[in-house]
Amino acid sequence: MSMLTITFTLLFYVATAVFIIGLALRIRLYAKTPTPLRIPTTPAPITAAGVWRRMFFEVTLFNSLFKSNRWIWIFGWIFHAALLLVLLRHLRYFTDPVWSWVTLLQPLGAYAAFAMIAGLAGLWARRLLVDRVRYISSPSDHLMLALLIAIGLSGLGMKYVAPTDIVAVKAFFLGLMYFDWQPFPPDTILILHLLLVVALMLIFPFSKLLHAPGVFFSPTRNQIDNPREKRHLPTRPAAVKQAS
Amino acid sequence: MADFETPTLKPWPEIPPIEIGVMAHSKPYVAKPELQEKIGFPGELIDNWQQVAIDKMGELVDNSRALRVFLDSCVKCGACTDKCHYYLGTSDPNNMPVARQDLFRSVYRRYYTLAGKYFPGLVGARDLDQDVLDEWYSYFHQCSQCRRCSVYCPYGIDTAEISMAAREIMDTVGVGQKYCNEIIGKAQTIGNNLGLPQPALADTLEGLEEDIEEDTGVTVRLPLDQHGADILLVTPSADFFAEPHVDGLIGYAKVFHQAGLSWTISSYASEAANFGMFIGSYDNMQILAQRIREAALELGVKRIVFGECGHAWRVAYNFLNTLAGPFDFLDPNYPMPQHICEVTYDLLQRNALRMDKSANDDMVLTFHDSCNVARASRMGDFEGGQLVIPRAVIQASCNHFYDMPAHAIGEATFCCGGGGGLLTDDLVELRVKGSLPRMEALKQVVDDHGVTHMAAICAICKSQFSKILPYYGMQMDQIVSVHQLVSNAIQLGGEH
Numbered sequence: 001m002s003m004l005t006i007t008f009t010l011l012f013y014v015a016t017a018v019f020i021i022g023l024a025l026r027i028r029l030y031a032k033t034p035t036p037l038r039i040p041t042t043p044a045p046i047t048a049a050g051v052w053r054r055m056f057f058e059v060t061l062f063n064s065l066f067k068s069n070r071w072i073w074i075f076g077w078i079f080h081a082a083l084l085l086v087l088l089r090h091l092r093y094f095t096d097p098v099w100s101w102v103t104l105l106q107p108l109g110a111y112a113a114f115a116m117i118a119g120l121a122g123l124w125a126r127r128l129l130v131d132r133v134r135y136i137s138s139p140s141d142h143l144m145l146a147l148l149i150a151i152g153l154s155g156l157g158m159k160y161v162a163p164t165d166i167v168a169v170k171a172f173f174l175g176l177m178y179f180d181w182q183p184f185p186p187d188t189i190l191i192l193h194l195l196l197v198v199a200l201m202l203i204f205p206f207s208k209l210l211h212a213p214g215v216f217f218s219p220t221r222n223q224i225d226n227p228r229e230k231r232h233l234p235t236r237p238a239a240v241k242q243a244s
Numbered sequence: 245m246a247d248f249e250t251p252t253l254k255p256w257p258e259i260p261p262i263e264i265g266v267m268a269h270s271k272p273y274v275a276k277p278e279l280q281e282k283i284g285f286p287g288e289l290i291d292n293w294q295q296v297a298i299d300k301m302g303e304l305v306d307n308s309r310a311l312r313v314f315l316d317s318c319v320k321c322g323a324c325t326d327k328c329h330y331y332l333g334t335s336d337p338n339n340m341p342v343a344r345q346d347l348f349r350s351v352y353r354r355y356y357t358l359a360g361k362y363f364p365g366l367v368g369a370r371d372l373d374q375d376v377l378d379e380w381y382s383y384f385h386q387c388s389q390c391r392r393c394s395v396y397c398p399y400g401i402d403t404a405e406i407s408m409a410a411r412e413i414m415d416t417v418g419v420g421q422k423y424c425n426e427i428i429g430k431a432q433t434i435g436n437n438l439g440l441p442q443p444a445l446a447d448t449l450e451g452l453e454e455d456i457e458e459d460t461g462v463t464v465r466l467p468l469d470q471h472g473a474d475i476l477l478v479t480p481s482a483d484f485f486a487e488p489h490v491d492g493l494i495g496y497a498k499v500f501h502q503a504g505l506s507w508t509i510s511s512y513a514s515e516a517a518n519f520g521m522f523i524g525s526y527d528n529m530q531i532l533a534q535r536i537r538e539a540a541l542e543l544g545v546k547r548i549v550f551g552e553c554g555h556a557w558r559v560a561y562n563f564l565n566t567l568a569g570p571f572d573f574l575d576p577n578y579p580m581p582q583h584i585c586e587v588t589y590d591l592l593q594r595n596a597l598r599m600d601k602s603a604n605d606d607m608v609l610t611f612h613d614s615c616n617v618a619r620a621s622r623m624g625d626f627e628g629g630q631l632v633i634p635r636a637v638i639q640a641s642c643n644h645f646y647d648m649p650a651h652a653i654g655e656a657t658f659c660c661g662g663g664g665g666l667l668t669d670d671l672v673e674l675r676v677k678g679s680l681p682r683m684e685a686l687k688q689v690v691d692d693h694g695v696t697h698m699a700a701i702c703a704i705c706k707s708q709f710s711k712i713l714p715y716y717g718m719q720m721d722q723i724v725s726v727h728q729l730v731s732n733a734i735q736l737g738g739e740h
Contacts, residue, residue: 026316033309036526038562039402041394042619043628043655050627058398068323068396076321076398126322131262133322135337136346138368140359141320206358207367211399214317219310220391220400225622228579231565 005172005184008194012176015201022205023213030217038232044225051224058221071126079119085112086155093170094177110159117152120145144207147196154193164190248673250715251333251680253687257651259326260335267336272385273670275420282429283528286418293417294372298355300416304409305356311409314401315352318342324393324401329658330386333677338383341393341403347379348406377419384410385421386674388664389522389555390615395655407664408524415523423668428519428528435535436481436515442469445511448484456494462736464501466493466509469543473508475500476540478516478560478581479551480703488725489706492552495727498734499588503596507549513539516556517703521563522665529559533567546575549582552725554614554663554702557583561621583623585701588730589633592640598735604642607697609729610689611635611647612682612709613657614702631655634701634726641733646693652685660700662708672711679712687716699726 001009045051057063062080065073089109092098124145127133158164168185175182203209216222224230277287290296305311324341326332331339338344346368353360353369360369370376389404414420430439440448449466456464467473477500483493500507513535520529540548548571550560560581565571571580579586591597611634617623623630631654639645652658661679689695700706700723709723 030309030313033305033312034307035309036307037566039310039405039620041391041400041402041655042622042630044622046622046625046627058400062398064396064400065321065323065398068327068398072321072323123321127320130322130325132259132325132337132340133320135262135264136320136322136325136340136342138320139365140363140367143366208317208319211317211319214313215399217309217313218317218400219313220394220402225627227562227565228581231569233566 001181002183002186004186004191005181008172008184009176009181011195011198015198019201019204026205026210027213027217030213035219035223035232038223038225038227039219040223040225041220042225044223046225048224051222055216055222059215071122075119075122075126077119078115079123082112082116082119085109086116086152093166093173096170096174113152113156113159117149117156120149120152124149140207144203144209147200147203151193151196151200154189154196157189158187158193162187162189248676250676253680253684253716255688257332257681257684260332262337262340263335264337267330267334267339267386267674268379268382270386270671270674271382272666272668273422274381275422275425279422279425279429280415280418280420283425283432283525285415285420285425289418293377297372297377297413297417298351300413301352301409302356304412305352308405308409310402310405314345314399314405315349317399318345318349318401321398323396323398324403327393327396328387328403329390329392329661329681330388330674330678333661333680334386334674336386338379339386341397341401344383344387345401345403345406347376347383348410351376377414380410380414381419384414385666385671386678388615388659388662388666388678390659390663391619392615392656392659395619404664408521410524411522412524415525421523421665423670424519424523424665427517428523428525428532431515431517431519432528432531432535435510435512436484437517437519438481438484440481440484440514442511445484445509445514449509452490452494452497456497460736462501464494464497464736466497467507468509469511470506470508471543473506473543473545475505475507475547475549476513476536476543476545477507477509477549477551477584478513478536478539478556479509479584480516480553480556481514482703482707483551484514486707487710488721488723488728489552489703491728491731492725493727495725495729495731495734496551496584498731498736499584499591499597499727502734502736503587503591505587508543508545510539510543512542516550516553516560518556518559519665521555521559529563530567533559533564536564537568537571540571541573547578547582548574548580549584549587551584552701552703552727554616554704555620556703558616558620583633584727585634585637586623588637588727589624592637598738599640599730599733600735601641601643601733603732604729605644607642607724607729608644608646608693608695609638609642609724610645610686610695610698611638611653611726612660612698612700612705613653614700614705615657615659615663617701618657619655634699638699638726638729641729646689646695648685648689652681658682658685660702660705660708661712663702663704667704667707675708676712676715679708679716683712683716686718697722697724699724699729701726
């Protein structure tokens with residue numbers, strides 16, 4: 001096996017482990033951290049079904065953001081929806097045979113890459129041009145956008161500019177999954193694309209990308225508005241300790 | 245007047261360009277050592293304050309899912325940047341909710357995240373030093389914890405939670421705010437924020453009974469510490485003496501009288517407000533909440549009803565059951581607690597009150613949704629009842645009512661500018677500027693519909709507007725209590 005193959009094989013195992021374990025630990029921490037008091041932002045649903053509905057629209061349509069700022073909503077929603085399509089399209093590298101619905105998605109996924117980059121560019125433009133958003137941006141906020149755009153552009157580069165050997169790519173990833181390691185195709189854009197993806201996976205559990213699991217745990221959104229009907233027990237360890 | 249300019253009211257809302265540091269001078273008076281120690285905090289800044297503050301931050305985050313998720317999740321999208329009334333009124337970028345959070349988040353990142361420990365410059369992480377503490381003291385006392393930002397955040401991040409935590413940390417190292425901490429001390433020893441002892445309270449209530457009798461010819465009681473009454477009324481102590489609050493109290497008394505309900509005020513728990521929330525102190529909040537439980541048990545009441553007060557209703561509605569419950573000794577047929585507007589609304593629904601709306605024909609009214617009622621609690625048994633029920637009570641009491649524009653009412657309501665423990669004269673510049681968005685919305689209905697008065701259901705809002713309206717060329721008595729309108733319209737006597 002070449003150095004390149006060994007490097008990428010190891011990189012992907014490490015990145016996947018960090019991504020999955022890091023995220024799982026963080027989610028576990030969110031779940032275990034107590035909620036001392038009821039704090040839903042009202043008007044809030046008064047039933048569990050209502051909360052499910054609220055969360056569903058929050059996560060799929062970005063309801064609050066829609067109320068807040070139409071530009072951020074348009075750019076943000078386009079980016080996230082397109083990213084989802086792009087990710088689904090990439091499933092073809094991980095299943096053999098390719099699931100039929102993934103095949104159907106292929107043409108759509110290709111357009112989605114452009115939409116994704118357009119959405120990111122819009123968000124970045126706001127970050128640079130709107131004085132308020134510029135003020136709150138750290139270097140990492142710009143770098144995150146740069147990273148995502150670079151992943152998108154290098155991906156598009158392989159589709160439209162310098163096609164890579166996708167059969168070999170697929171063999172490599174299936175090999176990773178079944179512990180039957182295959183050679184990594186030595187292609188510059190592919191190396192760049194996948195190095196950036198590895199970086200993203202490594203950064204994910206330690207960065208603001210935690211908003212993805214975070215939104216599901218946000219007490220202002222996921223609590224039922226029923227404190228009079230059902231006593232919220234003080235789960236704050238310090239308070240419980242004092243009371244006893 | 246003061247050495248600042250009152251903003252001019254524009255015909256439509258404008259988002260100002262940022263002006264860095266223009267409100268950095270705004271700081272409330274620091275609490276004296278004896279005030280601090282009285283409520284369980286060090287008297288002044290302790291020697292090893294940095295380490296204690298950092299440890300306290302860790303403890304708070306470990307004990308609050310909200311804090312933990314909020315500190316991790318912000319992506320700096322900018323959605324909240326134009327939502328805070330203090331930003332809109334002052335242009336200081338640290339009054340943008342995300343920037344205010346970042347004063348806290350930058351320290352959290354430095355000590356509690358991998359990225360902040362190793363790459364502080366990259367992720368905007370900062371050491372906790374004296375400058376940061378000064379910034380905290382200034383800008384975490386420029387947040388009224390109104391939660392408007394949390395409505396608009398795609399992750400529901402509530403800056404109020406972060407402000408509360410920051411104030412708790414500052415108190416823990418000995419830097420407290422005089423106004424809040426003095427009041428908490430009074431409420432915990434005397435029973436109310438104003439420090440009115442039982443005899444003064446008895447005297448006041450007696451005086452009000454005489455006023456009502458003089459006015460209407462009907463004897464309406466305002467009982468104090470009456471054992472065996474059905475209802476314990478817990479109301480903000482401003483209701484006992486200041487205008488327009490006291491007219492609201494008279495309104496509650498008339499409603500109880502006319503409905504034939506037996507009720508009492510307690511001198512031991514003569515305060516609905518709970519400033520423990522403003523300083524993020526669970527322990528102080530609980531001490532105040534327990535007084536209400538003790539009073540209810542001691543007087544043997546069956547129900548607890550709260551008067552017109554915004555954050556008090558949040559603490560009562562959302563927290564009281566947790567802090568001081570279970571309240572299984574009360575009559576389970578009634579919600580615990582109930583808001584006075586719910587009581588009046590139910591009676592109106594059942595046609596149990598006769599109202600003469602024309603009694604308020606000298607006013608054209610609008611309604612200011614108080615932030616803690618609109619965004620942090622509920623009334624009635626349906627979602628959004630807290631927005632519907634007060635309006636229904638007002639409209640049952642008057643003929644002329646117009647709502648302010650949609651961006652300034654309901655869940656989008658603007659804070660009065662004085663909430664969250666900022667209702668003090670040492671912050672008057674902030675209060676005047678922070679009320680700008682509300683004043684602009686009010687101006688619009690004044691111009692369009694000839695509105696003359698704004699009704700509110702919060703003691704802080706009422707006090708704030710009494711003070712602020714003159715700065716904007718209006719009269720201090722243009723703010724009225726909702727139950728003041730009820731008081732004017734309700735027909736006493738008759739069948740029951």
